[in-house]
Amino acid sequence: MNRDHPSYRHKVYEIVRQIPSGRVMTYGQIAEILGEGYTARTVGYVMHAAGDENVPWQRVINAKGGSSTGKVTVPVNLQQRLLEEEGVKFSEKGFCDLERYRWYPEGFEAADDDETATLFGDAD
DNA sequence: CTCGTGACGGGGG
DNA sequence: TCCCCCGCCACGA
Numbered sequence: 001m002n003r004d005h006p007s008y009r010h011k012v013y014e015i016v017r018q019i020p021s022g023r024v025m026t027y028g029q030i031a032e033i034l035g036e037g038y039t040a041r042t043v044g045y046v047m048h049a050a051g052d053e054n055v056p057w058q059r060v061i062n063a064k065g066g067s068s069t070g071k072v073t074v075p076v077n078l079q080q081r082l083l084e085e086e087g088v089k090f091s092e093k094g095f096c097d098l099e100r101y102r103w104y105p106e107g108f109e110a111a112d113d114d115e116t117a118t119l120f121g122d123a124d
Numbered sequence: 125c126t127c128g129t130g131a132c133g134g135g136g137g
Numbered sequence: 138t139c140c141c142c143c144g145c146c147a148c149g150a
Binding site (some may be wrong): 024027028039041042043044045046047048050055057060062063065068069070072074079082087094 | 129130131132133134
């Protein structure tokens, strides 16, 4: 089956498809992993057709832990509702705890920032 | 070809 | 603390 070349968008979908139920990722996080020409803005942009690609689009939220779907064709609270069905708790303002639900693909776990204090100091 | 938009993010006031 | 502005890059007119 000839499949299209891994499109710009498809790389985003590949990652989103790996997000387990009850977990989330942010647009910026995905952009950071893909690197090369990807930004939070463009990642969000390609998500327009995510529902058409059988991708769990509801698991991608903004850096504040909420949904930015205000301007899109989907109901504003649909994303939040779907996530709550998966067990994600949201505050009254519509934000969830990213520290608690954020998911990292294998090989992209968050690194500790403590080491930054050890390096640097006398060089330069 | 150029201009403007947008499911974002971070810094400054 | 919240709100506003700028930067980021793909895509349509």
